[in-house]
Amino acid sequence: MKNYLEFEKPLAEIEGKAEELRAMARTNTGMDIEKEAAALDKKAGDLLKSLYGNLSAWQKCQVARHPDRPHCKSYIETLFTEYTPLAGDRNFADDHSVMGGLARLGDQAVMVIGHEKGNDTKSRIERNFGMARPEGYRKAIRLMELADRFGVPVVTIVDTPGAYPGKGAEERGQSEAIARATEKCLALKVPLVTVIIGEGGSGGAVAFATANRVLMLEHSIYSVISPEGCASILWKNAEKMREAAEALRLTAQNLKELGVCDTIVKEPLGGAHRDAPAAIDAVGKAIRKALADLAGTDGLDLRNNRRKKYLGIGSKGLAA
């Protein structure tokens, strides 16, 4: 069963019809539907192209949050070898919404850290829907420190709705944890490459994504607040999320123009969820390229360049 998004309904209808025809043909031998089905396939293909060639900001949010979109775990399992998870913040707990550990990208040892949302009810609950608690950021800090000490580049994979708005998370200082993680990102003397694969939600994303290179999948988003949250505050109506999504300029394309995103990684037609292996492969190539670009740069320069880059953000706005 495919999960269709609301704006994909016309597509669902066409694909459904083609499916039905083929099912009928299977039970009624001698019925020739292939021509008709092929025509429907073509129609669906054209529609997919036009839909995805022209996604609104809100539609991109929906694609970025698509339940079938490949998540951090798939990227780690596919792109890296020798993945060795390292757990815990050495203080309170291991946060399962944050994956992290040593791994190899080709021959290169890296520290990979990312938010994992989960793929079904059980794993989503276990992963807290990709919303880290303070322990998640503190685990990330610990792993970044370890990587820094041994000259291992850091790759972060960002996919989070944001920090977890829970009682314990606040009591255990999630503000401080996020602030320290951002500080750690800025202090590293090893390359830090981030790829935003779905949702880059607010401070929870910044804590991992203050990087030398920020890559974004074509239909991923990165925002100060969710469109729903923004709508309920500024429009006093959470239903105005379409307008809010538009106004926030949260698409990879807008962020590239603003200098927040360095590289957009093209997704397969119809989004990463329609061809996960292709999307993962494209991300892998982009990470390797970014790491190759940064290889050989002196540690202090890596740090200073990262700082300079962030100090410089905001010097250009969007074209009117």
Added chain:
Amino acid sequence: MNWISNYVRPTINSIFSRREVPENLWTKCDECGTMLFHRELADNLNVCPSCSHHMHITPRARFKAMFDGGVFAEVTVPEPLPDPLQFRDQKKYTDRIKDARRTTSEKEAMLVVEGEMGRTPVVAAAQDFSFMAGSMGMYVGNAIIAAAERAVELGRPLILFSAAGGARMQEGILSLMQMPRTTVAVEMLKEAGLPYIVVLTHPTTGGVTASYAMLGDIQIAEPGALICFAGPRVIEQTIREKLPEGFQRAEYLLDHGMLDRVTPRGQLTDELVRILRMLMGLPPAVAGDLPAPETAKAPPVPDAPAAEAATDSAPPKSTPAPKAK
């Protein structure tokens, strides 16, 4: 002493704050309901004399009371792009800014100054909650960077008073980018070996708490201040239960190990001076109200009890002298 003679002559811009006279002569304390005469309230640094509730105070009023003789000089903040996203909700962002400028007579949500407090040279920055809820946008980011750079240039500590509803949504991702940008500013201070003290005031929430407001060498909060990342309403909606009394208030954070101190506004200046002088390797401070630096030719009175302001330009003494040291 060298640091007095090296002191840059500040421009006197604080004697009459543009917002000094409120429209209403009486203010009702939102905590205890007492009607308070504006003069009395202002003299008490906007702390309710009957229940000690800490109300908002503008950066100018705070600095006027904090600096010797009420004198400080503004540090220039580089102007950011005015409306980089061409943001519009029900109102245009540029109109919201105009409104905020009109009602506050301030340029933006943060004021950066330099001056002396207790004869201790400092750079200070304060967020103005009355300006678009003190929200952190590019200007606030630039202000913090300018404050840190000025502190490094002068070799002075930086004191930062935070107050914000969070990031300024109308600047979208560029407001979020102030989290790393301001963190770079904090790093500059640390690398220069200069103290960075944060005073969290009501309310400090969202991306502000999750960046520069939580990275102080010392974290002090004013009593009763709400300090959080996610606000209590959002949390109640998420966990579907009532939160305990005092949750996310300064005292609660102190109890949970997230702060060094909770200090009433009237005692803050003395406390900051005391801490900074120890960190900066300076001899103990002299107590009491001090005149503006340029008039300070005579040796300061040693350890005099907090005297009433001798001149018109002296800051109003807020509360009775601190009970204990």
